[in-house]
Amino acid sequence: MECSEHCAGSFGHFNLGPHTHDVPMTLHQKNRQAMLQALASVPSESCSVVLLEGGKSETHHDTDHEELFRQECYFHYLFGVKEPDCLGLVDLQTGKSHLFIPRLPESYSTWLGKIYGPDYWVKVYSVDECHYTDELVTILHLLGCKRILSLAGGLNTDSGLPHAGLRSLEKEIQENNFHEDREILFPVLRECRVVKNKEEIDVLRYACQVSADAHKAVMRFAKPGMMEYDLEAKFRYEIYHRYGCRNVGYTCICCAGESGAILHYGHAGAPNSKVIKPGDMCLLDMGGEYHHYTADITRSWPVDGKFTETQREIYTTVYEAQEAVMRSMRPGVSWPEMHRLADRVICENLKKFGYLNGDVDEMMKEFVGSLFMPHGLGHLLGLTTHDVGGYLDGIQRSTEPGLKSLRCGRTLLEGMVITVEPGVYFNRSVLEPAFSRPNQAQFMNVEKIKKMFAFGGVRIEDDVLVTATGIENLSAGVPRSIDEIEAWIAGGRGE
Amino acid sequence: MECSEHCAGSFGHFNLGPHTHDVPMTLHQKNRQAMLQALASVPSESCSVVLLEGGKSETHHDTDHEELFRQECYFHYLFGVKEPDCLGLVDLQTGKSHLFIPRLPESYSTWLGKIYGPDYWVKVYSVDECHYTDELVTILHLLGCKRILSLAGGLNTDSGLPHAGLRSLEKEIQENNFHEDREILFPVLRECRVVKNKEEIDVLRYACQVSADAHKAVMRFAKPGMMEYDLEAKFRYEIYHRYGCRNVGYTCICCAGESGAILHYGHAGAPNSKVIKPGDMCLLDMGGEYHHYTADITRSWPVDGKFTETQREIYTTVYEAQEAVMRSMRPGVSWPEMHRLADRVICENLKKFGYLNGDVDEMMKEFVGSLFMPHGLGHLLGLTTHDVGGYLDGIQRSTEPGLKSLRCGRTLLEGMVITVEPGVYFNRSVLEPAFSRPNQAQFMNVEKIKKMFAFGGVRIEDDVLVTATGIENLSAGVPRSIDEIEAWIAGGRGE
Ligand SMILES: [Mn+2]
Ligand SMILES: [Mn+2]
Structure with a gap:
């Protein structure tokens, strides 16, 4: 199917013209698969999901100047999404992937581009499901989620900096009594990234x-x-x-x-x-x-x-x-x-x-x-x-x-x-x-x-x-x- | 005097080769002068300084990837400094400008370039004095400073965002009992930027x-x-x-x-x-x-x-x-x-x-x-x-x-x-x-x-x-x- 706008040719692919390399989204499906395999040995005493926050759109100090957005790396590894302000979830029970996109205001279509719904983005990025970010808690409950595996606090050995994890979701996680595990995921996902598929x-x-x-x-x-x-x-x-x-x-x-x-x-x-x-x-x-x-x-x-x-x-x-x-x-x-x-x-x-x-x-x-x-x-x-x-x-x-x-x-x-x-x-x-x-x-x-x-x-x-x-x-x-x-x-x- | 490294030709100037426009640092001296004139009518019941924080070097999330640094705009307006992690001060009594530079570790000279002292930067940027950022409080006391005018909270009408002001200096300001005024400076300096010299x-x-x-x-x-x-x-x-x-x-x-x-x-x-x-x-x-x-x-x-x-x-x-x-x-x-x-x-x-x-x-x-x-x-x-x-x-x-x-x-x-x-x-x-x-x-x-x-x-x-x-x-x-x-x-x- 045609999708010149976000996939340059066909859904489930990324390229920048016929003379450039075509990246199949199976790349990221395989990355998610590798993570699931590596997590298979982790005791799943309760219904668990992996939840990652994508990078946010940011301005230069107090101005409205936005630098060109670059995705957060772990999020890109699992989902390959170019757009800011998304979330990504993998359900450890079913292995299904869920992408969460922001609910864009009507003015977006004047200033930034045509607005597409979840069905469209499922096809663009080859995920199993897509919802709006404001539906996160509902979906977590629907999945019966008890435990969220996050990257919070994991240390980058080059910068010495900890991973921010789910910084903007802390309130929702607490209020809904989800247990956030900050130990299991980081070493596993970091190691997945070391060997390339x-x-x-x-x-x-x-x-x-x-x-x-x-x-x-x-x-x-x-x-x-x-x-x-x-x-x-x-x-x-x-x-x-x-x-x-x-x-x-x-x-x-x-x-x-x-x-x-x-x-x-x-x-x-x-x-x-x-x-x-x-x-x-x-x-x-x-x-x-x-x-x-x-x-x-x-x-x-x-x-x-x-x-x-x-x-x-x-x-x-x-x-x-x-x-x-x-x-x-x-x-x-x-x-x-x-x-x-x-x-x-x-x-x-x-x-x-x-x-x-x-x-x-x-x-x-x-x-x-x-x-x-x-x-x-x-x-x-x-x-x-x-x-x-x-x-x-x-x-x-x-x-x-x-x-x-x-x-x-x-x-x-x-x-x-x-x-x-x-x-x-x-x-x-x-x-x-x-x-x-x-x-x-x-x-x-x-x-x-x-x-x-x-x-x-x-x-x-x-x-x-x-x-x-x-x-x-x-x-x-x-x-x-x-x-x-x-x-x-x-x-x-x-x- | 020669200074090919930071001034491309001569101190007090910026250009990027003989075929490019030569910017004299008098541009920023005039900007400071315009601010001083505009502040002249402000009651100076106590010894006051204008203090601005330059932009900081930042990494992409937890990684050590640094995007090319772009200076914070108000700081650039007054000082024209390309480097991150500086502070700038203007003494309202004397009109003198003080630039504060970070004290760089010895390893800087291996990775990022030759280290120069305050005397050098006085000449590069045509300021009256230059010190290290860790000397800020000492210099403020030396100047007899009671009141600091900051940009904190001033609203950008395009982004709707407030100015961060002196975010990383809050502790020092409080501990030393400097009075931070957040009202006077912002509208004045914003208006200075409207009419170009x-x-x-x-x-x-x-x-x-x-x-x-x-x-x-x-x-x-x-x-x-x-x-x-x-x-x-x-x-x-x-x-x-x-x-x-x-x-x-x-x-x-x-x-x-x-x-x-x-x-x-x-x-x-x-x-x-x-x-x-x-x-x-x-x-x-x-x-x-x-x-x-x-x-x-x-x-x-x-x-x-x-x-x-x-x-x-x-x-x-x-x-x-x-x-x-x-x-x-x-x-x-x-x-x-x-x-x-x-x-x-x-x-x-x-x-x-x-x-x-x-x-x-x-x-x-x-x-x-x-x-x-x-x-x-x-x-x-x-x-x-x-x-x-x-x-x-x-x-x-x-x-x-x-x-x-x-x-x-x-x-x-x-x-x-x-x-x-x-x-x-x-x-x-x-x-x-x-x-x-x-x-x-x-x-x-x-x-x-x-x-x-x-x-x-x-x-x-x-x-x-x-x-x-x-x-x-x-x-x-x-x-x-x-x-x-x-x-x-x-x-x-x-x-
Ligand atoms: Mn325009
Ligand atoms: Mn290298």
């Missing part, structure tokens, strides 16, 4: 492929004299115009030269606003988002299209680290061990090229590698850039420099999607203090390192799916080796 | 000119078969790449055909996601933002580049209404009267072209015009799209259809910047109910109107500065008459 992988593959294409376009577009933000503008144009990605998964990090040493450059206080100079290394960390799933890709290359000897040294160091990790990845491998492996390869190469000297085992004991790569090797990827489930409950993060910034402390599982993003940076505020710490300085060629403060850094970041026997690199479409990069840029200049 | 006008002129240029590029870019969002992608690319506008002032409204009747199309639930068909009218409402000041421009044109007879009729109706208003605008003119004027011209033209019949005065008494233009004629423009100060305290909005949606109920003042945006729409959910209301249906050519439901609508929106003798159209750079539009599009096709 086929349809989720298809969306992530699309986000990665189109972001890879856009990175390629930017490589040929960049010229000395442009502003760093010109590369952001080009990237966003390519992913949106050609592939329907209206959002990026995170603020574009577009560094040229020295800015490359600032890991999360590009925010409002450092808005990619420098001029790109001849000879600069560009470090671009940019990923498009599609149906809320995001890519996260970094490439580093000389704006002139040809690597200098120094650029080759640092790039090779990072490339070798990434290669070593990608060759070793498979289910069962410890991710902290992969971080240590990258650290080791970086130290070995920096020694080979004369930036470090001495015994690599000894320098690793003094965490010399973390002075050049202060961040973690990579993180789970999905509905957020730093996706949930990186640390199981009770597992503490390491306090070691470098490892303490690792967002995933687990062994790899088939179906995880994770970034592999080693880097080497020459950040003055990290390195200068180390020059006066003898335990680290003894390994450092201080004069050679000091000359690199204008260099910035190199990061290479790919998004990989862990398969039964190894990995699939979802972002393999962007040139990555020095030869590939130089050939690609030269091709764009007719050289 | 020269530097503000320069920024708005720039935002309008570059948005006009981008609209022109989109006119030649659009082709049947594209998606509506392709036009948004192109617009955003042009304003950012060519002119440094990273943000739009509001979500781009990109309608083709029927979507044109939905006034705020383009939001997450209707994301500009239809295919543009041959023969469609495009209605594009898009404005770039620069240094937080925004343009708000709408143009409507046939995607084929040639107006059909029907498209000419509706376009001429709206164009004549806009012309009549722009010819009549000058200081002292009532804006609600301008709305009525537009309404009258629209009714007259719809009668001339056979959509309406009967006496225009009579149909105006029945609010027939508001069935075709359900929104207001225009709104103040500045740091927000719907800028503050549209209604003075005690002035109630009209409850009449049409006029009740007018966001400004005042007489025009020299230095106001306001949008002039009449429109005619064929929205089924607005018009169909009127067919069965005899008082309105008697004037309507129902059969002719019914045939227009696939047409969508036409809006023409310009941003004008009220001058001493009339207006300056800041968005005059985009073709507006039928002839201009056809010639411009034809020129891009080599016709």
Whole structure:
């Protein structure tokens, strides 16, 4: 059946035109199924439902300015709904899904669009039933609900923030004597999100492929004299115009030269606003988002299209680290061990090229590698850039420099999607203090390192799916080796 | 002095490269001066300061995903600061300005950028003094402060929401026995924002000119078969790449055909996601933002580049209404009267072209015009799209259809910047109910109107500065008459 307005083609599907990826709502049905299976072992001493609150429409402070709405992630995981102010329920007895939509005022049709009833939204999102949010309590009673499983209080290990759960429904829950359980659901649903199903992988593959294409376009577009933000503008144009990605998964990090040493450059206080100079290394960390799933890709290359000897040294160091990790990845491998492996390869190469000297085992004991790569090797990827489930409950993060910034402390599982993003940076505020710490300085060629403060850094970041026997690199479409990069840029200049 | 990092060139200035508009921080010094003058008549029985809280860095729900930070508007008005988590103070005795910045952790320099001290920020933002936010109470005591003027509770007449004031400082204020006055400041500062100074006008002129240029590029870019969002992608690319506008002032409204009747199309639930068909009218409402000041421009044109007879009729109706208003605008003119004027011209033209019949005065008494233009004629423009100060305290909005949606109920003042945006729409959910209301249906050519439901609508929106003798159209750079539009599009096709 036709539904051009909310499904672009047919009910139960999402896409943004025939040239974009078609997402079947079976993706979310499977997500709900996975949750039901994982909850099957939970004692259901009383009639229970899972209840989630979707994101709300919000304004900028006291104004009527609304930023473009982005759905709350857990709600999107289970229901795939683009609209704000909804609720979602799964009945653990029957397995049925219920979507609750706001009752819109008549004026909505003048200002925001045609108003559709519950029957329509059942078809758009492939749920079993749809009601209005003001019918929630009635439906809960009708289902005989005694216990509500919520996400309230569950801790996000990247932000350290608790989940808000059913904040706006607290009064209704209390007044009607529903028992809200805040323990059972969170660890279960968080873990469901860690291993991606086929349809989720298809969306992530699309986000990665189109972001890879856009990175390629930017490589040929960049010229000395442009502003760093010109590369952001080009990237966003390519992913949106050609592939329907209206959002990026995170603020574009577009560094040229020295800015490359600032890991999360590009925010409002450092808005990619420098001029790109001849000879600069560009470090671009940019990923498009599609149906809320995001890519996260970094490439580093000389704006002139040809690597200098120094650029080759640092790039090779990072490339070798990434290669070593990608060759070793498979289910069962410890991710902290992969971080240590990258650290080791970086130290070995920096020694080979004369930036470090001495015994690599000894320098690793003094965490010399973390002075050049202060961040973690990579993180789970999905509905957020730093996706949930990186640390199981009770597992503490390491306090070691470098490892303490690792967002995933687990062994790899088939179906995880994770970034592999080693880097080497020459950040003055990290390195200068180390020059006066003898335990680290003894390994450092201080004069050679000091000359690199204008260099910035190199990061290479790919998004990989862990398969039964190894990995699939979802972002393999962007040139990555020095030869590939130089050939690609030269091709764009007719050289 | 050089400051490429936060001032792109020299201290006390903001720009995004030599090809972009240079904003002197005297803009904000003048804003503070205007406030001090307006507060001069306020009895200062005790030592008083104005204290404002800047916007805070925020994450998407419980995740560590941060949207790009946008400053709170009143804080930006007085201080022009791009960074989150600051405070601003103006001492009413001395007139001195004090900026308070967060004390950043050492890790900031690894992740977000070099850390600078107060002396640096004094120069970047041309304030008199700069301290850390944890020094606020000390400084207040040092200044001998007894009374703090805050914005708390002041009502935004567009959103109906109160200002949050000094929400996160409530404890400090109470514990130190400062008297917080919530009455004096809000109406004064709101009114300061209504009349723009020269530097503000320069920024708005720039935002309008570059948005006009981008609209022109989109006119030649659009082709049947594209998606509506392709036009948004192109617009955003042009304003950012060519002119440094990273943000739009509001979500781009990109309608083709029927979507044109939905006034705020383009939001997450209707994301500009239809295919543009041959023969469609495009209605594009898009404005770039620069240094937080925004343009708000709408143009409507046939995607084929040639107006059909029907498209000419509706376009001429709206164009004549806009012309009549722009010819009549000058200081002292009532804006609600301008709305009525537009309404009258629209009714007259719809009668001339056979959509309406009967006496225009009579149909105006029945609010027939508001069935075709359900929104207001225009709104103040500045740091927000719907800028503050549209209604003075005690002035109630009209409850009449049409006029009740007018966001400004005042007489025009020299230095106001306001949008002039009449429109005619064929929205089924607005018009169909009127067919069965005899008082309105008697004037309507129902059969002719019914045939227009696939047409969508036409809006023409310009941003004008009220001058001493009339207006300056800041968005005059985009073709507006039928002839201009056809010639411009034809020129891009080599016709
Ligand atoms: Mn990453
Ligand atoms: Mn407007």
